[in-house]
Amino acid sequence: xxxxxxxxxxxxxxxxxxxxxxxxxxxxxxxxxxxxxxxxxxxxxxxxxxxxxxxxxxxxxxxxxxxxxxxxxxxxxxxxxxxxxxxxxxxxxxxxxxxxxxxxxxxxxxxxxxxxxxxxxxxxxxxxxxxxxxxxxxxxxxxxxxxxxxxxxxxxxxxxxxxxxxxxxxxxxxxxxxxxxxxxxxxxxxxxxxxxxxxxxxxxxxxxxxxxxxxxxxxxxxxxxxxxxxxxxxxxxxxxxxxxxxxxxxxxxxxxxxxxxxxxxxxxxxxxxxxxxxxxxxxxxxxxxxxxxxxxxxxxxxxxxxxxxxxxxxxxxxxxxxxxxxxxxxxxxxxxxxxxxxxxxxxxxxxxxxxxxxxxxxxxxxxxxxxxxxxxxxxxxxxxxxxxxxxxxxxxxxxxxxxxxxxxxxxxxxxxxxxxxxxxxxxxxxxxxxxxxxxxxxxxxxxxxxxxxxxxxxxxxxxxxxxxxxxxxxxxxxxxxxxxxxxxxxxxxxxxxxxxxxxxxxxxxxxxxxxxxxxxxxxxxxxxxxxxxxxxxxxxxxxxxxxxxxxxxxxxxxxxxxxxxxxxxxxxxxxxxxxxxxxxxxxxxxxxxxxxxxxxxxxxxxxxxxxxxxxxxxxxxxxxxxxxxxxxxxxxxxxxxxxxxxxxxxxxxxxxxxxxxxxxxxxxxxxxxxxxxxxxxxxxxxxxxxxxxxxxxxxxxxxxxxxxxxxxxxxxxxxxxxxxxxxxxxxxxxxxxxxxxxxxxxxxxxxxxxxxxxxxxxxxxxxxxxxxxxxxxxxxxxxxxxxxxxxxxxxxxxxxxxxxxxxxxxxxxxxxxxxxxxxxxxxxxxx
Numbered sequence: 001x002x003x004x005x006x007x008x009x010x011x012x013x014x015x016x017x018x019x020x021x022x023x024x025x026x027x028x029x030x031x032x033x034x035x036x037x038x039x040x041x042x043x044x045x046x047x048x049x050x051x052x053x054x055x056x057x058x059x060x061x062x063x064x065x066x067x068x069x070x071x072x073x074x075x076x077x078x079x080x081x082x083x084x085x086x087x088x089x090x091x092x093x094x095x096x097x098x099x100x101x102x103x104x105x106x107x108x109x110x111x112x113x114x115x116x117x118x119x120x121x122x123x124x125x126x127x128x129x130x131x132x133x134x135x136x137x138x139x140x141x142x143x144x145x146x147x148x149x150x151x152x153x154x155x156x157x158x159x160x161x162x163x164x165x166x167x168x169x170x171x172x173x174x175x176x177x178x179x180x181x182x183x184x185x186x187x188x189x190x191x192x193x194x195x196x197x198x199x200x201x202x203x204x205x206x207x208x209x210x211x212x213x214x215x216x217x218x219x220x221x222x223x224x225x226x227x228x229x230x231x232x233x234x235x236x237x238x239x240x241x242x243x244x245x246x247x248x249x250x251x252x253x254x255x256x257x258x259x260x261x262x263x264x265x266x267x268x269x270x271x272x273x274x275x276x277x278x279x280x281x282x283x284x285x286x287x288x289x290x291x292x293x294x295x296x297x298x299x300x301x302x303x304x305x306x307x308x309x310x311x312x313x314x315x316x317x318x319x320x321x322x323x324x325x326x327x328x329x330x331x332x333x334x335x336x337x338x339x340x341x342x343x344x345x346x347x348x349x350x351x352x353x354x355x356x357x358x359x360x361x362x363x364x365x366x367x368x369x370x371x372x373x374x375x376x377x378x379x380x381x382x383x384x385x386x387x388x389x390x391x392x393x394x395x396x397x398x399x400x401x402x403x404x405x406x407x408x409x410x411x412x413x414x415x416x417x418x419x420x421x422x423x424x425x426x427x428x429x430x431x432x433x434x435x436x437x438x439x440x441x442x443x444x445x446x447x448x449x450x451x452x453x454x455x456x457x458x459x460x461x462x463x464x465x466x467x468x469x470x471x472x473x474x475x476x477x478x479x480x481x482x483x484x485x486x487x488x489x490x491x492x493x494x495x496x497x498x499x500x501x502x503x504x505x506x507x508x509x510x511x512x513x514x515x516x517x518x519x520x521x522x523x524x525x526x527x528x529x530x531x532x533x534x535x536x537x538x539x540x541x542x543x544x545x546x547x548x549x550x551x552x553x554x555x556x557x558x559x560x561x562x563x564x565x566x567x568x569x570x571x572x573x574x575x576x577x578x579x580x581x582x583x584x585x586x587x588x589x590x591x592x593x594x595x596x597x598x599x600x601x602x603x604x605x606x607x608x609x610x611x612x613x614x615x616x617x618x619x620x621x622x623x624x625x626x627x628x629x630x631x632x633x634x635x636x637x638x639x640x641x642x643x644x645x646x647x648x649x650x651x652x653x654x655x656x657x658x659x660x661x662x663x664x665x666x667x668x669x670x671x672x673x674x675x676x677x678x679x680x681x682x683x684x685x686x687x688x689x690x691x692x693x694x695x696x697x698x699x700x701x702x703x704x705x706x707x708x709x710x711x712x713x714x715x716x717x718x719x720x721x722x723x724x725x726x727x728x729x730x731x732x733x734x735x736x737x738x739x740x741x742x743x744x745x746x747x748x749x750x751x752x753x754x755x756x757x758x759x760x761x762x763x764x765x766x767x768x769x770x771x772x773x774x775x776x777x778x779x780x781x782x783x784x785x786x787x788x789x790x791x792x793x794x795x796x797x798x799x800x801x802x803x804x805x806x807x808x809x810x811x812x813x814x815x816x817x818x819x820x821x822x823x824x825x826x827x828x829x830x831x
Contacts (some may be wrong), residue, residue: 002049002053002056002060002064002374003053003374003377003378003381003458003462003464004065004068004462004463004464004465005045005049005063005064005065005067005068005071005230005405006046006049006050006063006374006375006377006378007378007405007406007464008029008067008068008071008072009042009043009045009046009049009067009071009404010046010378010405010407010408010432011071011075011404011405011406011469012042012071012074012075012405013039013042013043013046013362013405014405015074015078015079015405015574016035016038016039016042016078018030018573018574018595019035019078019082019573020035020039020186022038022506023594023616024573025088027085028081028082028085028086029085029101030081030104031101031104031105031108034105034108034109034112034465035108037112038074038108038111038115039550039809040111041112041115041116041119042071042115044119045067045118045119045122046117046408048051048122048126049064049067050321050374050375051110052126053373053374053377054370055125057125059121059125059794060125063121063122063125064683065463066114066118068463068466069466070111070114070115070118071525071568072467073111073114074108075548076548077104077107077108077111078108078196079436079574080550081104081107082573083571083573084474086370086570086571086573096262097233100539101222102554108412110523119390125408131262134173134670139718141681145454150401151161152261159280162278165278166180166182166259166278166474167258169276169278170230170257173253174428174505175253175255175499176251176253176273177251177252177253177256177257177258177273178251178256178258178261178273178274178279178747179248179255179258179271179272179273180257180258180259180272180273180276180277181245181260181261181262181267181268181269181271181272181277181278182260182261182268182277182278182279182280183261183262183263183265183268183277183278183279183280184261184263184279184280185265193213193217193241193244193245194212194213194216196241196245197213197216197220197235198579199244199389200220200231200233201216201219201220201223209692210343213244217245217247217248217709218248220607220608221247221248221249221250221819222448224249224250224252224256225250226252227251227252227254227256228252228254228255228256228259229256229257230258230259231257231258231259232258232259232260232261233245233258233259233260233261233390234261234333235261235262235263235269235449236260236261236262236267236271237262237264238267239266239267239271240702242260242267242270242271246552255264259679265279277301279678280322280634281326282321283320283321283322283825284320285312285316287313287540288315288316288318288320289312289315289318290324291312291315291322291326291329292311292314292315292318292325292327292328292329292332293311294329294569295325295326295329295330295332295333295430296311296332296333297333301505301528301689304337306339307339308336310339310342310343310346311342313346313349314328314332314345314346314349316646317346317349317350317364318349318364319361321361323361323365323448323450323451324361324364324365326430327364327365327368327429327430327431327451328345328349328367328368328678329430330368330428330429330430330431331345331367331368331371331429332345333428333429334425334428334429335720338666338782345367348367349364349367349525350509351685352692362453362454364449365450365451365454366454366458368429368665369431369454369458372429372431373423373425375408375422375424376422376425377458378401378404378406378407378464379422379423379426380418380426380431380432380455381455381458381459381462381464382400382401382404382406382434382464383447383452383455384452384455384456384459384464384809385400385468385486386447388449388452389446389449390446391444391445391446392444392445392446393442393444393445394420394423394442394443394445397445398416398419398420398423399425399551399577399598400421400470400551401422402415402416402419402550402551402570402576402577402597403469403470403550403551403576403577404468404469404470404550405466405469407419407422407548408553414620414622414642415597416597416622423445424631431447431451432446432447433445433447433451434450438790439743439765439766439789439790440766440768441501442793457495463523465521465522466522466523467522467524467525467548468485468522469548469550469551469574470549470550470552470553471485471549471551471552471553471575472484472485472486472487472553472554473552473553473554481513481771482513483513483514483515483518484513485514485515485518485522486515486517486518488515488517488518489515491515491516491517492513492514492515492516493513493514493516493519494511494512494513494516495511495512495513495514495519495525496511509737521740548574549572549574550574550575550576550577551575551576551577551579552572552575552577552578552579553577553579553580554579554581556579568742569589569590569592569593570589570592572593573593573595574595575593575595575596576595576596576598577596577597577598578596578598578599578600578618578655579598579599579600579601580600580601580602580604581601583752585604585605585607586604586605586606586607587607588607588609588610590606590607591607591609591610591615591616591618591639592616593616593618593721594616594617594619594620595620596618596620596621597620597621597622597623598622598623599621599623599625599776600623600625601625601626603626603628603649604626604627604628605627605628605629606624606627606630608631608633608635608636609635609636609639611635614635614640615635616639616640617638617640617641618640619640619641619642620642621640621642621643622642622643622644622645623643623644623645624640624643624645624646624647625645625646625647625675626647626649627646627648627649628649628650628658628662629650629652630646630648630651631659631660631661632660632661632662632664633661633664634661636664637664637667637668639669641668641669641670643668643670643671644670644672644673645671645672645673645789646665646668646670646671646673646674646675647674647675647676648675648677648678649677650677651676651677651678651679651681652679657682657685658739662676662681662685662686663685663686663687664687665687665688665689666687666689667686667689668691669687669689669690669691670691671689671691671692672691672693672694673692673693673694673733674688674692674694674696675693675695675696675697675698676696676697676698677698677699678697678698678699678700679699679700679701680700680701681697681700681702683698683702683703683704683706683709688710688713690708690713690714690715691715692713692715693715693716693717693718694716694717694718694720695716695718695719695720696718696720696721696722697720697721697722697725697726698722698723698725699722699725700724700725700726701724701725701726701727702725702726702727703726703727703728704726704727704728704730704731704732704751705728705730705732707726707733708734708737711733711734711737711738712737714740715738715740716738716740716741717740717741717742717743718741718742718743718745719738719741719743719744720743720745720746720747720796721745721746721747721749722745722746722747722748722808723747723748724748725746725749726748726749726751727749727750728750729750729751729752729753729774730753730754731751731752731753731755731756731758732756733755733756733757733761734760735757735760737760738760738763738764739759739762740760740763741761741763741764742763742764742765742766743764743765743766743768744761744764744766744767745766745768745769745770746768746769746770746772747770747771748768748770748771748772749772749774749775750773750774751772751774751775752774752776753776754777754778754779755779756779756781756782757781758781758782758783758784758785758822759781761785762785762786762787763787763789764782764785764787764788765789765790766789766790766791766792767782767788767790767791767792768792768801769792769794769796770793770794770795770796771794771795771796772793772795772797772800773795773796773797774797775796775797775800775817776797776799776800777799777800777802777803778791778800778804778807780803780807780810781805782807783807783808783810783811783816783819788819789818789819789820790819790820790821790822791804791807791819791820791821791822792821792822793822793823793824794824795824796823796824801824803824804821804823804828805817805821805823805828807821808821808828808830809830812830
């Protein structure tokens with residue numbers, strides 16, 4: 001319960017900071033001294049839990065449970081008071097305000113009494129702990145500044161022999177479709193045929209359209225028909241599952257192959273073509289030690305002679321299980337390199353030596369979790385909300401952590417920057433894996449199945465989240481209802497919730513649909529308050545709960561039209577992340593929502609803010625995407641000083657350019673990513689901030705001779721020019737520009753002559769050209785750029801394709817075999 005209690009205290013501290021913001025205090029009747037006192041007590045409990053997170057006792061568990069409950073109760077009280085005051089007509093007279101404040105203060109006093117009681121209990125326990133001032137080995141878990149950096153590569157240790165055998169089978173001279181089973185340590189996963197087909201078709205469960213297994217299988221078969229394919233199906237636990245799938249893999253008689261992994265020998269035997277299957281054994285002691293060295297020291301040998309003997313014992317204690325070695329390696333890499341601590345780990349591993357393989361691996365992974373700093377544990381446990389094998393992006397995961405309030409403020413850093421450090425810690429400890437998707441796409445995150453099993457167990461043990469603070473609203477065209485919390489559409493149940501009607505102080509019951517899993521998971525769900533929203537057109541938002549909401553995602557193209565002034569937006573006082581596929585126009589009140597951090601949409605119109613001397617500054621706002629006709633006026637710039645990501649669309653040339661004030665973009669000194677879709681944009685109409693790292697332009701038709709404006713940006717790493725962003729027959733780059741550019745992508749351009757040398761793009765890694773119908777050739781010296789990794793062409797002129805092939809040949813002859821070159825999706829092979 002310590003983790004849940006710590007997370008609850010963090011969340012409450014964010015709420016208290018928000019409600020005490022000077023601008024918000026001016027609009028609310030609050031006892032600031034009382035709230036400041038409460039915040040000090042909350043921070044004391046938070047720091048106490050952080051300091052003593054490794055202490056375990058039943059009394060500690062009981063007090064932790066009380067902390068979680070009282071923190072949630074405090075958030076309820078604060079939220080209810082704020083909503084009543086912000087609602088129109090709630091308090092019409094001063095006497096009503098004073099009565100409301102009196103009731104609020106009494107409620108807060110009761111919370112303070114409970115917190116004081118809990119604090120006394122914790123203080124008493126602290127006095128009884130005989131080792132309170134002793135420095136246990138566990139203290140060395142604090143990150144060491146001398147700890148080596150991870151190699152950053154997922155290497156294979158001890159599998160060279162297996163790799164050669166697999167390659168032999170995959171490339172054997174047999175045109176028929178072959179099934180190659182691989183037997184090894186894994187996990188039992190009960191996937192249905194439908195789930196596997198959705199995965200093979202790359203369709204997410206919440207996006208599938210109710211198609212049958214037969215319909216999905218037919219679609220999959222059609223995709224493969226006539227093509228040579230290699231497909232991996234992971235964790236097959238039953239021959240029945242394969243029997244339902246094999247008909248959808250066409251035998252095109254072109255050497256296609258299917259790799260199937262399983263932990264069951266009888267399944268492998270029944271699936272194998274020509275009775276051939278491969279059994280992968282556990283790592284021996286030497287290979288286990290080599291893998292551990294790579295993960296701890298990022299090299300093949302241990303640089304500390306005094307640790308080598310102990311280290312080999314640790315490697316042996318992992319019983320040859322690669323995932324156990326990798327995770328323990330992540331734990332050791334983040335600790336101080338002391339014999340005392342490593343012996344402590346050996347002792348713990350030795351106590352597990354009599355376990356079965358599955359249980360042993362599980363306990364080894366638990367050891368790594370138990371030794372996590374407490375500030376990382378809520379972030380690790382939150383992975384429980386994702387389905388098995390789910391992949392997510394860095395930004396999506398961080399936004400969820402933000403919504404739940406898991407991030408502790410760090411002086412001089414934004415919460416997002418703190419989250420990046422948290423994520424790096426979990427990655428360095430090998431608790432979250434990074435999936436590299438190549439230079440074209442950002443990496444994704446995934447969790448190993450065995451680690452997710454650990455996550456599920458600890459989540460239940462901790463009673464982690466009372467009620468989630470992110471909600472999904474989906475209006476499906478097919479009329480199929482989905483869970484309000486997680487978007488699941490199976491086994492839905494109606495749950496009655498207490499409703500606060502914003503037009504009066506009366507209450508009634510509202511209900512919403514949740515799935516059985518969410519109903520069982522969140523014991524506090526029935527206490528969730530709902531605000532009835534009456535100001536939306538085209539949609540029914542009666543079951544939306546906005547007041548404690550921190551992250552709202554509205555999907556499936558719902559068109560939202562807000563009145564010029566919306567009474568509902570002030571109630572979203574906790575909202576930090578707003579994501580919709582289609583906003584029509586945001587209300588003026590959006591400029592008063594200081595807590596907003598990210599606004600994303602496929603299309604939205606932002607009203608001009610009202611000019612005022614005491615205007616609200618959206619100092620937390622970092623993301624604003626797909627704003628139609630964005631006007632970058634002086635007033636707007638003043639309101640969003642810390643914006644990092646901005647997408648502007650539909651800038652029309654028939655409107656006077658001075659109305660858009662795009663030259664003011666240079667004043668956004670923290671802007672790192674800018675995407676702009678405009679027509680006939682001239683260089684004098686716009687200015688870019690030097691902070692830019694990513695720039696995407698679409699349809700601007702800027703002459704190539706003005707490229708120096710962009711080339712001189714000192715921090716630019718990615719440049720995407722789409723839909724005739726630049727025009728003209730010739731581009732003559734200038735030496736000394738684009739010094740840090742790593743990715744250059746051009747789609748559709750009338751460029752004919754590109755007179756570039758390798759010195760013009762000294763850091764370039766990826767060159768991607770698409771539908772460059774007139775381009776005569778790629779400069780051959782582009783291949784000489786030392787950092788270049790990949791060149792890709794699609795739909796380009798034949799002479800340009802030939803120049804790419806010539807680059808491939810020259811580089812190969814010069815010993816550069818790592819450069820990848822693709823022409824129309826086919827890799828250029830030099831023999």
